[in-house]
Amino acid sequence: MAYSDKVIDHYSNPRNVGQMDKSSDEVGTGLVGAPECGDVMRLQIRVNPETQVIEDAKFKTFGCGSAIASSSLATEWVKGKTISEALTISNTDIVKELALPPVKIHCSVLAEDAIRAAIGDWKKKNHVAEGAEVAVAAH
Amino acid sequence: MSAQAFGTDLIVAESKTPLPEGVHLPLYMDNHATTSMDPRVLEAMLPYFTGVYGNAASRNHAFGWEAEAAVEKAREQIAKLIGATAKEIIFTSGATESNNLAIKGVAQMYKERGNHIITQATEHKAVLDTCKRLEKEGFEVTYLQVQPDGLISLDDLKAAMTDKTILVSIMYANNEIGVIQPIAEIGKLCHEKNVIFHTDGVQAVGKVPVNVQAENIDLLSLTAHKIYGPKGVGALYVRRRNPRVQLTEQINGGGHERGMRSGTLNVPGIVGLGKACEIAGEEMEAESKRLTELRDYMKAKFENALDYVHVNGNMDHHLPGNLNMSFVYVEGESLLMGINDIAVSSGSACTSATLEPSYVLKALGLGDDVAHSSIRFGLGRFNTKAEVDYVADKLITTVIKLRELSPLYEMVKEGIDLSKIEWAAH
Numbered sequence: 170m171a172y173s174d175k176v177i178d179h180y181s182n183p184r185n186v187g188q189m190d191k192s193s194d195e196v197g198t199g200l201v202g203a204p205e206c207g208d209v210m211r212l213q214i215r216v217n218p219e220t221q222v223i224e225d226a227k228f229k230t231f232g233c234g235s236a237i238a239s240s241s242l243a244t245e246w247v248k249g250k251t252i253s254e255a256l257t258i259s260n261t262d263i264v265k266e267l268a269l270p271p272v273k274i275h276c277s278v279l280a281e282d283a284i285r286a287a288i289g290d291w292k293k294k295n296h297v298a299e300g301a302e303v304a305v306a307a308h
Numbered sequence: 309m310s311a312q313a314f315g316t317d318l319i320v321a322e323s324k325t326p327l328p329e330g331v332h333l334p335l336y337m338d339n340h341a342t343t344s345m346d347p348r349v350l351e352a353m354l355p356y357f358t359g360v361y362g363n364a365a366s367r368n369h370a371f372g373w374e375a376e377a378a379v380e381k382a383r384e385q386i387a388k389l390i391g392a393t394a395k396e397i398i399f400t401s402g403a404t405e406s407n408n409l410a411i412k413g414v415a416q417m418y419k420e421r422g423n424h425i426i427t428q429a430t431e432h433k434a435v436l437d438t439c440k441r442l443e444k445e446g447f448e449v450t451y452l453q454v455q456p457d458g459l460i461s462l463d464d465l466k467a468a469m470t471d472k473t474i475l476v477s478i479m480y481a482n483n484e485i486g487v488i489q490p491i492a493e494i495g496k497l498c499h500e501k502n503v504i505f506h507t508d509g510v511q512a513v514g515k516v517p518v519n520v521q522a523e524n525i526d527l528l529s530l531t532a533h534k535i536y537g538p539k540g541v542g543a544l545y546v547r548r549r550n551p552r553v554q555l556t557e558q559i560n561g562g563g564h565e566r567g568m569r570s571g572t573l574n575v576p577g578i579v580g581l582g583k584a585c586e587i588a589g590e591e592m593e594a595e596s597k598r599l600t601e602l603r604d605y606m607k608a609k610f611e612n613a614l615d616y617v618h619v620n621g622n623m624d625h626h627l628p629g630n631l632n633m634s635f636v637y638v639e640g641e642s643l644l645m646g647i648n649d650i651a652v653s654s655g656s657a658c659t660s661a662t663l664e665p666s667y668v669l670k671a672l673g674l675g676d677d678v679a680h681s682s683i684r685f686g687l688g689r690f691n692t693k694a695e696v697d698y699v700a701d702k703l704i705t706t707v708i709k710l711r712e713l714s715p716l717y718e719m720v721k722e723g724i725d726l727s728k729i730e731w732a733a734h
Contacts, residue, residue: 172645180645186713203731204677204716207639207665211715229715233641237713282732 172234173268179238184245187227189213197291199283208232208276210240212283214247214255216291221251228283235273239263239280252288330694333649337699339534339629339688340483340511341653345580346536346689352583353538356576364573365564375575382582386543389585390509390528391519398544398565399578403510404434405558406529406544407477409569410506411438413555414475414527415447418504422472428452428460429671431479435508439477448472456673457622458487466497475504480512480528484655484668484684485621486630488516495524504553510534514588515596515627520545526553532577536689537584541577544569591689599628599687602696606685607631609700614707616720620655620669620682629687632669634678635703637717638710640665643683646706650699655682677716677726 172180189196195215202208209232215225226244230237242263247255263269263277292299327333336344356378364379366372383394400406415425427439429451439449450468452460460478469476476498481488491507498505506527512518513528514535520528531542546568547553561570588595610617616636632655635643640654655666664670665679674682685699711717716726 177645180642183713188718200715201732204680204726205675205731207641207676207680209715209731229713229718231637231714231716232639234645236639237642 175242175267176234176238176269179241179267180234183228183237183241185225185227185241185248186229188229189215189225189227194218194294195291197287197289197294199286199288199290201282201286202232202236202279204231208236208279210236210279210283212240212243212280212287214252214287214291216252216295218295221253223247223250223252223255232276232279233273235267235269236276236279238267239269239276240283242266243280243284247284252291255284256288258284328694328698330692331698334651335649335695335699336651337685337687337691337695338651338653339686339691340486340684341686342533342539343536343688344690345538346584346587348587349537349580349583353576353580356579360575362575364575365562375573378575378579379573382578382585385582385586385589386530387545389518389589390513390530390545391521392545393548395566396520396545396548398546398568399573399581400542400544400569401540401574402533402542403432403508403529403531406531406542407432407434407506407508408438409544409555409558410527410529410546411435411475411477412442412558413568414504414506414553415442415445416556417554418474419447422470422474424448424450424470424472425475425477426450426452426465426468426473427477428454428479430454430458430482430485430668431477432483432508432510435477435479452478454671458482458485458620458668458672459622459625460489460494462490462493462497465494469497469501469503473501473503475506477506477508479508479510480518481509481516481627481630482621482668483511484653484666485632485672486511486627487621488512488625488627490625491525492523495526498526499524502551504551511627511630514585514592515629517592520547526551532581532584535584535588538577538580541574541581543581595689596628599691602687602691602693603629603631603685605693606687606696606700607633609697610635610704613704616717618674618678620672620674629691631685631687632682633685634669634674634682635707636678636681637714637720638707639680640682642710643681643703643706646710647699647702650702652686652699653684655679655684 197214199212210230213227214223228240228244230240260277260281360374362371362375364375383397387394504526509528513530526547528545533539564570618634620632655669669679
């Protein structure tokens with residue numbers, strides 16, 4: 170199958186590869202997918218507790234080129250956003266940006282899941298209730 | 309060499325270095341899918357497109373006689389390679405048709421005797437789908453499971469046989485994992501039980517010695533394009549004595565091929581198949597030795613450079629040019645993407661709607677994650693040691709790079725048991 174130039178670019182030069190300290194309160198970790206499905210993504214964010222801005226993001230992905238590109242792109246997009254802004258990133262944005270074919274849409278869904286899981290983990294650690302992020306961010 | 313010894317910088321640097329001598333891109337190493345035609349085969353075929361274009365069935369003029377003589381010569385060449393007689397060779401459009409003719413032909417011809425067929429889970433779809441079709445028509449099919457090394461158990465086969473069993477269809481060598489089944493033992497067992505034995509010999513004929521007499525094979529499918537011949541032509545060996553096997557024809561027409569397969573013969577293709585068989589017979593010994601050495605060399609390179617590599621299939625009963633390896637914790641399709649100037653196959657089916665990996669690898673009892681990580685290398689007549697080095701080095705570099713990206717590899721290295729994690733399947 171032919172890959173888009175953007176998928177090839179992210180695959181060849183993945184952004185923000187790495188690991189952050191999972192136990193840190195500032196770090197939210199999302200681990201989604203399953204080895205038997207051929208896709209596992211781990212996306213981590215480091216959030217400023219005052220501003221709720223995602224100051225850093227890292228990922229590692231086991232999966233096809235489109236899965237790697239989707240998660241690499243997700244780390245680029247979440248960086249600098251507040252967690253409420255990051256929650257607005259949808260899989261269709263990723264599909265569009267990377268020109269993913271229909272058989273690869275699940276890769277983008279997984280990347281969206283990974284963002285949500287990482288934010289969810291951070292909220293849990295920091296006792297931020299669902300929906301409460303907007304009010305805090307407005308300070 | 310340590311898995312951590314390479315960084316991405318080195319990968320970039322390597323891609324700028326000139327290709328080794330004798331290596332040209334794209335590089336073909338997928339010879340189980342198909343092969344490049346041998347120039348000697350093409351040369352033998354060329355006169356039969358324009359100069360000698362008669363219909364081999366035209367009995368009353370020289371054009372027909374010449375074409376017929378060429379076809380009969382090819383029949384001899386094929387028969388010689390498999391220990392048959394020329395009259396036992398029926399030409400078809402390829403192995404899919406040969407498998408259909410053999411299995412449906414026996415089922416329909418012998419249905420009064422019984423309705424039970426035995427095959428195995430790792431057959432090619434040309435056999436499995438044909439059997440599934442027959443199940444819809446009321447036949448009963450046993451799909452034998454294979455052992456973890458890919459071989460069937462003769463005890464399982466014996467236990468599956470009933471007085472209704474009319475046909476056993478077990479492939480000679482597997483197209484994905486290259487394992488060679490105990491064909492002579494299966495043939496012996498079938499003949500003791502008066503059951504017809506068909507084998508899909510597509511990957512084996514011309515690569516390893518095949519003898520239908522010594523191995524008690526009654527029906528054998530073969531095709532030209534896996535042995536450096538043209539696509540679209542194949543043959544079915546049909547035993548004529550001890551026992552004489554009869555088939556219900558699947559294509560009706562002018563009664564060609566002793567009534568078993570009507571249709572004007574593809575004379576140039578048949579000439580090509582004959583020539584391909586002749587060359588394979590002459591060069592098999594040297595070629596299989598060379599390919600076995602290259603394959604073992606490649607396997608050793610992977611095992612020396614990488615941890616968590618897994619060889620799929622029994623290596624003692626194995627096709628010379630086949631190597632199927634899982635590079636665990638790296639997904640196969642992403643691996644292929646990293647070596648996209650090299651043609652090999654992956655057991656991963658990330659693009660399929662079901663996301664199911666290879667059914668052959670799953671039949672070995674491999675976890676889906678290991679199956680997703682597999683690559684099939686198919687070495688052939690035209691592959692060189694320089695190419696093997698290039699492919700192995702590039703693959704190793706890509707595996708190391710992708711493992712730096714792999715959360716699974718990192719977790720395993722940290723001592724985490726992946727089977728204990730509750731994965732959220734999507």
